[in-house]
Amino acid sequence: MSKTILITGVTGQDGSYLAKLMLERGDKVVGGVRRTSSDNTWRLAELGVLDDVELIDLDIAEITNILRTIERVKPDEIYNLAAQSFVRTSFDHPIYTADIDALGPARFLEVVRTVNPTIRFYQASTSEMYGKAAETPQSERTPFHPRSPYAVSKLYAHWITINYRESYGLHACCGILFNHESPLRGREFVTRKITAGLAQVKYGQLKTLAFGNLDAKRDWGFAGEYVDGIRRILQAPQASDYVLATGHAESVRRFIELAAPHFGFALEWRGAGPQEIGVDTKSGRTLIEIDPSHYRPAEVDALVGAAQKAEHELGWRAQVTLPDLVAMMAEADERRVRDGKPLN
Ligand code: NDP
Ligand code: GDR
Numbered sequence: 423m424s425k426t427i428l429i430t431g432v433t434g435q436d437g438s439y440l441a442k443l444m445l446e447r448g449d450k451v452v453g454g455v456r457r458t459s460s461d462n463t464w465r466l467a468e469l470g471v472l473d474d475v476e477l478i479d480l481d482i483a484e485i486t487n488i489l490r491t492i493e494r495v496k497p498d499e500i501y502n503l504a505a506q507s508f509v510r511t512s513f514d515h516p517i518y519t520a521d522i523d524a525l526g527p528a529r530f531l532e533v534v535r536t537v538n539p540t541i542r543f544y545q546a547s548t549s550e551m552y553g554k555a556a557e558t559p560q561s562e563r564t565p566f567h568p569r570s571p572y573a574v575s576k577l578y579a580h581w582i583t584i585n586y587r588e589s590y591g592l593h594a595c596c597g598i599l600f601n602h603e604s605p606l607r608g609r610e611f612v613t614r615k616i617t618a619g620l621a622q623v624k625y626g627q628l629k630t631l632a633f634g635n636l637d638a639k640r641d642w643g644f645a646g647e648y649v650d651g652i653r654r655i656l657q658a659p660q661a662s663d664y665v666l667a668t669g670h671a672e673s674v675r676r677f678i679e680l681a682a683p684h685f686g687f688a689l690e691w692r693g694a695g696p697q698e699i700g701v702d703t704k705s706g707r708t709l710i711e712i713d714p715s716h717y718r719p720a721e722v723d724a725l726v727g728a729a730q731k732a733e734h735e736l737g738w739r740a741q742v743t744l745p746d747l748v749a750m751m752a753e754a755d756e757r758r759v760r761d762g763k764p765l766n
Pocket of ligand 1: 430431432433434435436437454455456458462480481482483502503504505506507508522546547548549598599600601602603608
């Protein structure tokens, strides 16, 4: 039976892929968009679903906005993907980040409890909550040690979602997702910064790219298949929380090494620390530099997830490997720059 799905953050990477998936399944998708002075629906357009999603004004900072939306839309399921999602920014905007990332979900839960407690609610939790990880790999049972205002805010959201499930019986679930990327990833995140940046260097639009900590390790999957995991989490008969991850981690440095050949570069690292550079040995040009302003006040050094619970209970497993993901992103950015299309 067709359902009505409300997605917050529908203009973001995950929101766009999830909207497409739900539409393909025959559901009605209502997407919450916060008002900004510029149009940010390019991802929905690129996936060919912009005309099929009902876009509504929805800022999760505003509880009256949430209340009226839920009363009017009458969703069967809510996927709360909206967030100030950039970890580095959260150090400069800790209060704002808490307002959106911690209190935003709390506002939703309170309205759901009041208006219609049968609505299913999904909260976008994050592997960043493990931070200075207590064990490797990280599963649903690993203790949390958040290392940024973003992660601290998301940890509140995680526990308040569980609390409303335990206190009021809401069907409220958290997906603890490890990094997932795609050609639709925002350009401030390191993977897309690498593929879009190298494309620009190749076509002469940029001279060099500057990064922070090249040795941070992440468990990178493909967003297009993680949204199916998100959907499955909310369909499980018993509300619960699930890790979604590939189980493999690589460094930022390795991601750059995998991406460089797609743009015809033969990369070699020279020097160390903030003086380290990445050189194209074919042309002798410096492609990569270090800019300490990209270092974070507290770093998350390495994360790798154990997604066995999702595999056993939901039948979900990540399939796309890191080399395939890098190829997909590199090809998309090469095409955009070569054809003079916006990188967004
Ligand atoms: P994006 O940054 O691409 O998208 C975030 C979305 O939230 C955008 O649509 C943004 O709108 C919207 N938003 C921000 N503030 C508000 C607000 N006040 N009211 C309403 N909407 C708002 O994130 P992703 O798609 O990558 O991630 C989706 C969610 O999953 C986020 O909550 C993120 O923290 C979480 N997450 C992501 C992971 C990843 O690797 N991608 C891993 C784990 C968790 P606008 O377009 O106007 O900016
Ligand atoms: P992350 O993603 O913080 O894991 O959060 P990001 O891509 O920003 O950083 C990953 C790692 O790369 C290092 N790094 C750099 N990062 C950026 N952005 N820019 C750089 O120049 C750079 N150089 C090195 C970082 O220090 C870090 O260690 C993402 C977001 O999607 C969150 O919303 C989500 O919750 C987590 O993934 C899981």
